[in-house]
Amino acid sequence: MGSATSPAADGWAILCAAAAEGKAPDAARLRAALGLGGTAGAGAVELRFALANTREFGVVISAGVGGVEAELARGNFRRDRAEVHASVALADAGGFLAQFSRTFAYQSLAAKARRAGHAAPDAALLACFERLIALGRLVAERELAPGVTLERLTLDLAAAESLGGGEVACSYRAPTPRRLARPIAKIDKLIHPSRIGIVGVSASGMNFGRIILKNLMGSGYAKEKLLVIRPEETEIDGVRCVPSLKDLDGKLDLLIVAVPSGAVYDLVDEIIATDAVESVMLIPGGLGETKTSVEPAAALAARINAAHGNPGGGPVFLGANCLGVVSHAGGYDSWFIPLERLPKPKKKPQRNSVMLSQSGAFMITRLSRNPWLDPAYMLALGNQTDLTHGDMLSYFAERPEIETIGVYVEGFKDGDGLDFARAVRRAVTLGKQVVVYKSGKTPAGQAGVMGHTASIAGELDLFESVVRQAGAMVAEDLDAFDDLFYMAGALHHKAITGNRLGGISGAGFEAVGMADSTVTETFALEMGELTEATVAKVKDILVAKKLDALVEVRNSIDINPGADDECHLQIVEAFAQDPHIDAVVVGMDPTAPSVMALEESKLRPGIDINNPKSSVHLMPPLVERTPKPIIGVIDGGPLYDAMAARLMDQGVCIFRNCARAVRALARYTEARLAAEAIRTRT
Numbered sequence: 001m002g003s004a005t006s007p008a009a010d011g012w013a014i015l016c017a018a019a020a021e022g023k024a025p026d027a028a029r030l031r032a033a034l035g036l037g038g039t040a041g042a043g044a045v046e047l048r049f050a051l052a053n054t055r056e057f058g059v060v061i062s063a064g065v066g067g068v069e070a071e072l073a074r075g076n077f078r079r080d081r082a083e084v085h086a087s088v089a090l091a092d093a094g095g096f097l098a099q100f101s102r103t104f105a106y107q108s109l110a111a112k113a114r115r116a117g118h119a120a121p122d123a124a125l126l127a128c129f130e131r132l133i134a135l136g137r138l139v140a141e142r143e144l145a146p147g148v149t150l151e152r153l154t155l156d157l158a159a160a161e162s163l164g165g166g167e168v169a170c171s172y173r174a175p176t177p178r179r180l181a182r183p184i185a186k187i188d189k190l191i192h193p194s195r196i197g198i199v200g201v202s203a204s205g206m207n208f209g210r211i212i213l214k215n216l217m218g219s220g221y222a223k224e225k226l227l228v229i230r231p232e233e234t235e236i237d238g239v240r241c242v243p244s245l246k247d248l249d250g251k252l253d254l255l256i257v258a259v260p261s262g263a264v265y266d267l268v269d270e271i272i273a274t275d276a277v278e279s280v281m282l283i284p285g286g287l288g289e290t291k292t293s294v295e296p297a298a299a300l301a302a303r304i305n306a307a308h309g310n311p312g313g314g315p316v317f318l319g320a321n322c323l324g325v326v327s328h329a330g331g332y333d334s335w336f337i338p339l340e341r342l343p344k345p346k347k348k349p350q351r352n353s354v355m356l357s358q359s360g361a362f363m364i365t366r367l368s369r370n371p372w373l374d375p376a377y378m379l380a381l382g383n384q385t386d387l388t389h390g391d392m393l394s395y396f397a398e399r400p401e402i403e404t405i406g407v408y409v410e411g412f413k414d415g416d417g418l419d420f421a422r423a424v425r426r427a428v429t430l431g432k433q434v435v436v437y438k439s440g441k442t443p444a445g446q447a448g449v450m451g452h453t454a455s456i457a458g459e460l461d462l463f464e465s466v467v468r469q470a471g472a473m474v475a476e477d478l479d480a481f482d483d484l485f486y487m488a489g490a491l492h493h494k495a496i497t498g499n500r501l502g503g504i505s506g507a508g509f510e511a512v513g514m515a516d517s518t519v520t521e522t523f524a525l526e527m528g529e530l531t532e533a534t535v536a537k538v539k540d541i542l543v544a545k546k547l548d549a550l551v552e553v554r555n556s557i558d559i560n561p562g563a564d565d566e567c568h569l570q571i572v573e574a575f576a577q578d579p580h581i582d583a584v585v586v587g588m589d590p591t592a593p594s595v596m597a598l599e600e601s602k603l604r605p606g607i608d609i610n611n612p613k614s615s616v617h618l619m620p621p622l623v624e625r626t627p628k629p630i631i632g633v634i635d636g637g638p639l640y641d642a643m644a645a646r647l648m649d650q651g652v653c654i655f656r657n658c659a660r661a662v663r664a665l666a667r668y669t670e671a672r673l674a675a676e677a678i679r680t681r682t
Contacts, residue, residue: 006134007033007034007134008033010029011034012135012138014029014033018170019144019145019148019150019172020144020145024169024170025168030168031155034132035124035131036128036155044158044159045159045160046066046067046156046166047063047065047066047109047157047163048062048066048067048156050062050063050154050155051088051135051152052151052152052153053139053173055176055412055414055415056411056462056463057087057421057462057466058089058140058415059088059089059136060085060086060466061085061086061091061129061132062083062084063084063099063103063105063129064083064100064104064105065103065105066156066157066158066166067156079521079522080102082104083103083461084099084100085461085465085466085469086099086465087470088136089422090422092133093127093129095469095681096129096133097126097129099465099469100125109159113161116161118161121163128163143175147175148173148175149173149174150171150172151173152170152171153168153170154167154169156169176414179305179308179413179415180306180308180309182313182386182387182391183308183313183314184394184395185395186313187316187387187391187392188395189253190254190278190279190281190318191325191327191329191330191379192253193254195250195252195254196225196227196255197226197255197256198227198229198256198258199228199229199257199258199267200256200257200259201228201258203230203233203236208258208283208336210237211337212258213226213228213236213237213239214237215336216332216333216334219326219332219333221332226240228240228241228242229241229242229245229255230242230243231243231244245270245276245277251275252276252278254278254281255279255280255315256283257283257319261286264287264300264320265296265300268280268282268303268304272304272307272315277315279315279317281317281318281319281322281324281325282319282320283322283336284319285382287300287385288301288383288385289383297320297385301385304386316386316391317385317387318379318382318387319380319382322360322383323335323336323359323361323380323382324336325377325378325380326375326377326378328351335360352376352401352402352404352492353373353375353485353489354376354402354404354405355377355378355406355408356379356396356405357378357381357407358380358408358411363380363408366406366481366482366485370485372486372489372648372649373406373486384416388419388420389416389419390417390419390420390423393405393424393434394419396427397426398426398430402432403431403432403433403492404434404488405433406434406436406485407436408436409463410440421467421469421470422470424436424467424470424471425678428471428675428678429678431679433473433488433492433672433675434471434472435472435475435485435488436467437474437475437477437478437481438464438474468671471671473667473668473671475667479660480663480667483655483660484671487668488668494627494629495627495628496582496668496669496673497582497628498582498673499524499525499526499582499666499669499673500526500527500528500580500581500582500583501525501528501556501662501665502528502576502583502584502585503555503556503557503584503585503662504557504568504572504575504584504585505556505558505586505587505589505658506558506559506563506592506595507558507561507587510589510633510635510658511557511558513658513659513662514556514587515527517659517662517663518662518666519666520663520666520670522670523667523669523670525665525666525669527555528580528582529555530554530555530580533578534578537574538575539553541567541570541571541574545562545564555575557571559571561589562592563589563592564594565595565613565614566613566618568586568595569586569619572586573622576626576628576630582629583628583631583665584628585658585665586630586631586633587635588615588632588634588643590635590639590640590643591636596609596611596615596616597614597636597640597643598640609642609643615647616643616647619632619647620647620650620651623651623653629653630652630653631653631655631665633654633655633656633661634655635656635657635658644656
């Protein structure tokens with residue numbers, strides 16, 4: 001943190017003195033405290049460093065292009081090229097310098113340094129970042145003056161062989177009050193309830209409460225563990241009723257509230273006053289999502305927050321505007337979607353993933369389109385009136401049986417972005433994978449976010465940079481989220497040791513398409529150079545299949561449509577055994593006449609996926625025994641759905657076109673290597 005004589009402490013003292021007088025800090029003294037007292041000289045590159053006290057992530061350090069180009073760069077550069085950000089709570093100077101080295105500003109600095117015959121000023125940058133991070137941590141922990149904290153400190157400077165000082169801008173604001181800590185251990189009661197109560201069940205019609213009751217029973221939750229809170233009824237659908245919370249014969253683990261939004265306010269007060277439940281699920285929408293409900297919803301959240309100061313911490317609340325929870329381990333489904341509209345798949349013998357989403361429909365569509373995801377838990381957070389993204393991720397990061405966590409974020413409550421980033425870092429250090437998609441990328445999208453779950457979307461570049469720095473895989477769109485979440489589950493136990501790809505297909509366009517899809521905005525796979533031993537091994541396979549005259553052995557390789565299932569998989573194994581290959585993507589060529597890809601062949605009876613020599617039978621054991629990732633591509637229409645489904649059911653990672661497969665692998669490899677670097681530094 002820095003002693004009383006450290007440069008960070010000197011910078012802190014300068015800021016405190018300025019804040020107490022309500023004026024800008026002494027620029028020359030502050031630059032000196034941060035190691036920016038040199039002169040840059042001719043040909044210097046303009047840089048901009050900053051500390052910003054953000055609503056979501058607390059104090060963040062930023063570095064990027066400076067001067068007049070700074071604003072232009074934001075809208076015209078690719079990710080990580082204009083500016084990078086990191087939470088000072090999680091950052092270290094070396095890691096942030098590595099982030100900064102991706103920017104156009106640093107690369108310009110390095111290029112000019114090379115032309116001038118000297119090295120880029122990495123040592124000076126490292127020292128400056130170390131001081132800024134230490135100063136940022138002081139800002140995060142203390143007030144500069146009573147009721148005053150830093151809003152933003154901006155340093156414009158020039159760099160060549162050294163870092164030269166330029167303009168300093170500083171602004172202040174009042175500190176943002178933090179909510180009381182939620183007792184997140186009670187999330188266990190929410191997802192593993194021994195008794196569930198429901199408020200809002202119709203005795204005569206099929207309202208949301210009645211649908212939820214039926215879904216609970218339909219998912220196997222025992223009637224005798226259910227209770228309906230409804231006066232003037234003794235039972236509904238065979239479930240016992242009691243008039244009110246005061247009439248409970250013991251505390252409920254979970255109370256599901258499915259009443260109209262206007263009735264929620266008084267009911268929540270009763271829940272808090274009676275202390276009759278451990279966790280609450282608020283289904284109703286409309287709380288804080290309309291102009292007239294903003295103030296009442298804020299007051300409701302304040303009352304819930306105050307209850308966390310009571311002995312025992314009070315109940316935790318999920319929602320409002322909450323679809324509900326599916327908990328396989330807890331044996332219940334509280335979604336208010338009729339089961340006939342969304343049959344729940346049972347693809348995995350062992351479920352080890354979680355999906356957390358502000359939007360229930362996001363989870364429904366993901367599961368409907370991708371039944372192989374099939375998480376152990378799916379929780380809709382809705383408006384985050386109480387429990388937040390950070391709370392949920394903090395809880396699931398500590399559960400040893402969970403390996404992969406997928407999160408859909410619309411916006412964070414004040415300060416919860418930092419809690420979320422810390423939870424990401426904790427999950428990653430424990431060997432878990434976190435896949436995140438953030439909506440609200442455009443002004444129109446941000447307006448939709450506010451109307452949907454009363455969230456403030458926040459700045460996308462800041463979100464992506466900080467959350468990736470914490471160790472998460474950040475998806476740029478819905479398809480990328482689907483691909484990464486699926487791949488993370490399929491490849492979690494595979495070794496990711498480098499970026500060298502082996503590409504195999506019997507279709508020329510596919511072999512080229514794999515190579516063309518290796519580069520993302522921030523990372524690149526490369527086609528590994530095959531060893532002589534691998535080339536000889538593949539040649540022998542081709543000779544045995546009488547394809548040697550038609551195929552040139554290289555990477556990526558077009559092995560000809562005449563290659564059968566066995567040929568494909570023998571070459572896959574040869575590539576996977578090559579020390580210069582880190583992962584293999586294989587096009588399965590389902591339309592090729594030699595491949596057993598049909599569910600049933602009428603022209604060639606028995607030459608189909610039920611044949612013991614088909615890929616459906618041969619590929620799963622190959623994938624199981626190979627420590628490196630193997631990804632299959634089945635590029636074809638509905639005729640080949642059965643082949644894909646059978647392989648995916650057996651744990652083989654299958655994509656339906658090569659571009660998506662390789663792009664997903666590039667993103668996944670980048671994130672896995674970054675996570676390993678985090679674990680090494682921790």
